[in-house]
Amino acid sequence: MTEELSSQYNWQAVEREVQQLWHDANLFHADPNAGGPPYAIVIPPPNVTAALHMGHALNNTLQDILIRYHRMLGHNTVWIPGTDHAGIATQTVVEKRVLAEEGKRRTDFQRDQFVARIQAWKDEYETRILGQLRAMGCSCDWDRTRFTMDDVCARAVRQAFFKLFHDNLIYRGKRLVNWDPATQTALADDEVEMHEIDGHFWYLQYPLIDSVMIDGRLVDHVTVATTRPETMLGDTAVAMNPRDPRAATLVGKTVRLPIVNRPIPIVADDHVTLPDPKSDDVKAQFSTGFLKVTPAHDPNDYDIGRRHDLPVINVMAPDGTISDQHGWSDVGGADFVLGLDRYEAREAIVEWFRENELLENVKPYRHSVGHSYRSHVAIEPYLSDQWYVRVTDPRLSHAALAAMADDQYEPSPEHAHKRQTAAQPWQNRLRFYPERYAKTFQSWHENIRDWCISRQLWWGHRIPVWTLADLDAKLADDVAATLDRWRTEGKIARHQSDSGATYFCPRPEFEKEFAAYVEQRGFTQDPDVLDTWFSSALWPFSTFGWPNPADFPAEFPEGDAALATWNPTSVLVTARDIITLWVSRMVMTNLYFLNRLPFHDVCINAMIQDGEGRKMSKSLGNGIDPLDIIEIYGADAMRYSLAYLCTGMQDIRMPVKTETLPDGRKINTSERFEIGRSLATKLWNAARLVLMNLENAEPPQTLNAADLPLEDRWILAKLKAAADQLSTDLDRYLYDDAAMTFYRFFWNEFCDWYLEWIKSRLYSQGETRRTAQQLAAFCLDQILRMAHPFMPHISEKLWAELNRRYPTRGVETLQTPNQPLTVSSWPKPQPAWADTTATQHVELLQQIIRTLREIRANINQSRATEKQKSIAKLPSADLRCAATTAELVLQNRKTILELAGLETLRINPADFTTTGAASRVVTDPAGQTLELAAPVAGLIDV
DSSP: TTTTOOOOHHHHHHHHHHHHHHHHHHHTTTTSSOOOOOOEEEEOBBBTOOOOOOHHHHHHHHHHHHHHHHHHHHHHEEEEEBBBOOHHHHHHHHHHHHHHHOOGGGGGGGGGHHHHHHHHHHHHHHHHHHHHHTTOOOHHHHOOOOEEESHHHOOOOOOOOHHHHHTTTTEEEEEEEEEETTTTEEEGGGEEEEEEEEEEEEEEEEEEEEEEEEEEEEEEEEEEEEEGGGGGGOEEEEEEEESSSHHHHHOOOEETTTTTTTTEEEEEOOOOOOTTOOSHHHHHHOOOEEEETTTTTHHHHHHHHHHHHOOOOOBBBBBBOOOOOSSOOOHHHHGTTHHHHHHHHHHHHHHHHHHTOOOEEEEEEEEEEEEEEOOOOOEEEEEEEEEEOOOOOOHHHHIIHHHBOOGOOOOOOTTGGGGSSSTTTTTOOOEESSSSHHHHHHHHHOOOOEEEEEOOOSSSSSOEEEEETTTTOOHHHHHHHHHHHHHHHTTTEEOOOOTTEEEEEEOGHHHHHHHHHHEEEEEEEEEOOEOOHHHHTTTHHHTTTTOOGGGGGTTTTTTTTTHHHHSSEEEEEEGGGGGIIIIHHHHHHHHHHSSOOOOEEEEEOOEEEEEEOOOOTTTTTTTOOOHHHHHHHHHHHHHHHHHHHOOSSSSSSEEEEEEETTTTTTEEOGGGGGGHHHHHHHHHHHHHHHHHTTTOOOOOOOOOGGOOHHHHHHHHHHHHHHHHHHHHHTTOOHHHHHHHHHHIIIIIIIIIIIIIHHHHHHHHHHHHHHHHHHHHHHHHHEEEEEEEETOOHHHHHHHHHHHSSEEEOOOSEEEEOOOOOOGGGGOOOOOGGHHHHHHHHHHHHHHHHHHHHHHHHHHHHHHHHOOOOOSSSSSOOOOOOOOHHHHHHOOOOOOOHHHHTTTEEEEEEETTTOTTEEEEEEOOSSEEEEEEEEETTTTTTO
């Protein structure tokens, strides 16, 4: 036996062997018709931009713990793997690579050529990502791997778009959008990250065309305060608060906009902050009472412009340079800034105002500025025609609010009506763990704005909408008649935009025929692609073949059974930063298209930071590659450590250090993974000890737990408590508690106490040895089952060894497991194992043993101070206690002597004394006190 199970735990060999076993047996493939309660998770699909990082390792470890746990519970369990095309991010990294390696830009290629470059990148990184997941031990159903742009998902995207378009929930409009000048595409509100930056308020004077008298003083100008002087070229008004005393005189007057000499009116609007230097409101402190209104470059100004019917003048190109080619005609004297970057233009304009003595003041100002979550540059409010999903419609956002669990929803009089809907089975079912994240979800849907879904990219799902290339052209009568007939037949839907242009969207199954017809008649398809999150929003049902799995018989041989069985999925495990980006949209779309939730539980996992509390990133050089940790510590050690560190209340601090490997590579690692390595080594060694002592073991017999020796009854009671608590912890997504529950039982109770307690029985002969072997083997069986969700490789390997060496196991009932641990059952502790008496008795004996060990340790510490050799055992000790305790101690005196390191123990001797002895008072579980005294004469100087 010892030759087959090495004395050293070689995780590399074990993990390779076990992963091959899983692969060969295809153990993770799920059958929707197999029966049992359904349990499903769809992986948050990693972006194909790069390999997985430690945050992915944490997220997927937690998912796999749940999947393996529920699989062992007998649930019909599936975990869908896959990857996300990540439109902006992936196109950006490929553009950078091509520019660096070939000196070419995207526009140097045909669209199909460049998309092929991105596809090659996707293929490379998809393979790496799936390989990383396998290396971590993820038990995904690999046969069901999906990609957000594969044929299955693409069909779902087109169907979803068509229905939303048909139902007037998708529209095209000219709106102020969040524009990323680096990637030159629009962003949704939740793709904008706010960062505090150090800026300034510039105070610019705008001359009045006609001077006025205010409070006996001639006023010939107004002063506006702005953090963005470069946008003043697009000003179309100056606004004042109507409660400002000066408004009565100035509202209706006209100022001449410097540089371009554009006459613009002074209007009254409540949005303007009244000036107050003593106010707690920072805006009031900096306000002059006059607000420059630039509808094309500020969302608040855009709203003011709409209220006052102001012109909208865009003075920027999509790349953020000042341009007169996008709706700006009265350039006037602004030639000197044309073509300049927005920040260069800012400096030039400020200098112009200074030279012309119109710069009144400059004040430093720290404020929050929106940045692109992908390119990380400051976003530009930009007027643009885009496609939107009308998520403000009650059918979407209100349904999401109604789905929230009652006890996690905070009633709000202002928004209460949004939660009222006709009774639905999914109402009050959506629950967040930890529950504080329900507030984020609720607030988002109560204040939601329509979702901009068009992106000016090449990589992604192209928007399935066609319109006449010449927007001013008139449809030929025969074409109009054909389109009307198709619309009546339900084959296409039509939408008219704000500009009056007409757009057509075909059903997916009719798209090819429709496109061939209209493209021969002057129509073109919209060049934009959909926001990445559009396809991601459909992930919980697109992955199962919606709308019609029968269209893909190779992927879904069971037809629609997978969709019917596993949607809703059971839980979503994800990060808090995509509650609005992803969780929200999955809830709205799943409810809208299938009238059921995408999942019932949302488990928000912690974020991993370095030791200084910083986010791990390439730029900081503090990232940790999961494969490096697997190489150094093993996948199981990494998995257990991550679960152990994952509290629900705070992020994970992971101090990073650089380590040089034998091959010379320098990698980042962390000592936080030592706990997992130590536990794996302990598990290997403990299992090896048990297995070695099962050599030539007699076959087990059915036992009555109540008739077992004290220590056996105690370990069964502890086993039951641990298994029950572990189930409770996992059911509540308390990963750290679950990890500690297992650790305490295995290490502290089984290894530190039980194995030590029964060693003498294992080395004896006869019935006492056979019972000890049977209980040790059974406990190891249960320990491996409990360890499996956290440490699947080592538990699977040791399970196989246990099955080979001691195949039949149990206590009252004997079983012979013949399947891999992955598909074996979760522990089922018997109620009768909850033995309070045995627990209290052993706890008392443990107190006595610990106290005696402490006395011996203190004596040895004193001897070390005197340069004396330590003693292995105490020569003697006396115990004074109640008669019932004395009987218990007498029955277990041999064990106390062995475990405490004691030669002789006298119980209630007549000459008991603490004089000249190291003594302690111990309180037993029943509240009774007992005294221990160990004579120290000849051991230390008294």
